[in-house]
Amino acid sequence: MISLLRYQAAIGLRSHRWIFPLIAYVALVAAGGAGTAAPLSQALGWSDAMLVPVVAFGTRSMLTAEPEAARACVSAAAGPARSQVAALLTALGGGVVLAAAGACAAVLTSESVVAAPLGIAGKIHVTAAHPAILLAGLATAGVCLAVGSAIGALFNPPLLRTPGIAILATLAAAIAGVASDVSPAGAALRHPAAAPDLAQWPGPVPAAAALGLLALAWTASALAAARRG
Numbered sequence: 001m002i003s004l005l006r007y008q009a010a011i012g013l014r015s016h017r018w019i020f021p022l023i024a025y026v027a028l029v030a031a032g033g034a035g036t037a038a039p040l041s042q043a044l045g046w047s048d049a050m051l052v053p054v055v056a057f058g059t060r061s062m063l064t065a066e067p068e069a070a071r072a073c074v075s076a077a078a079g080p081a082r083s084q085v086a087a088l089l090t091a092l093g094g095g096v097v098l099a100a101a102g103a104c105a106a107v108l109t110s111e112s113v114v115a116a117p118l119g120i121a122g123k124i125h126v127t128a129a130h131p132a133i134l135l136a137g138l139a140t141a142g143v144c145l146a147v148g149s150a151i152g153a154l155f156n157p158p159l160l161r162t163p164g165i166a167i168l169a170t171l172a173a174a175i176a177g178v179a180s181d182v183s184p185a186g187a188a189l190r191h192p193a194a195a196p197d198l199a200q201w202p203g204p205v206p207a208a209a210a211l212g213l214l215a216l217a218w219t220a221s222a223l224a225a226a227r228r229g
Contacts, residue, residue, distance in 0.1 A: 017061035024057070040107065043105075048141045048189065055092070059152025059153060060166065085218060092145065102141070151174055153217040191203040191206065
């Protein structure tokens with residue numbers, strides 16, 4: 001599996017399909033932070049929410065990056081299901097990198113850090129004073145990563161092979177995944193906190209639902225790849 005992950009990562013990097021998700025995430029996070037600085041929990045919530053569409057389309061990019069001839073060779077050598085899971089894991093790993101970068105951006109541009117005394121020491125002190133808020137934001141990011149990856153797996157090859165339908169379905173599902181309270185990501189993003197200035201944890205139900213959805217989507221995608229192979 002490690003060899004497959006390295007191969008999929010090389011395919012993704014050499015095909016330059018990571019550029020669009022990266023630019024999209026940077027633009028969306030920057031758009032959310034434009035204007036006045038927001039509280040840390042709000043800044044983290046926005047960067048977490050933008051992971052859903054970006055990871056969904058990043059997953060699509062990974063699932064469609066490999067040439068058909070190369071995919072056939074890899075499937076024959078390692079099995080189509082394992083190859084499919086490796087592509088999904090690679091896309092999810094890229095999403096984790098984006099989530100970490102988004103969290104750092106949220107911390108550095110949040111209201112409390114911007115208002116801190118000048119100097120690195122003052123900013124580090126202010127950031128360290130809110131560990132629960134940061135951890136809660138990272139937990140919500142995990143839910144959004146799972147939902148985005150599940151959407152990308154369900155609405156793209158090999159389950160949906162027509163490019164136009166797959167792109168539109170991925171976009172619609174990503175929007176619903178953020179906007180709807182039925183979605184684990186939407187429920188996690190709007191899970192009530194004890195107070196506006198306290199940590200906003202995603203809640204156990206959205207987290208469990210996100211993991212279940214991820215497992216279901218990956219299983220369906222791997223089985224479809226095995227049937228196609």
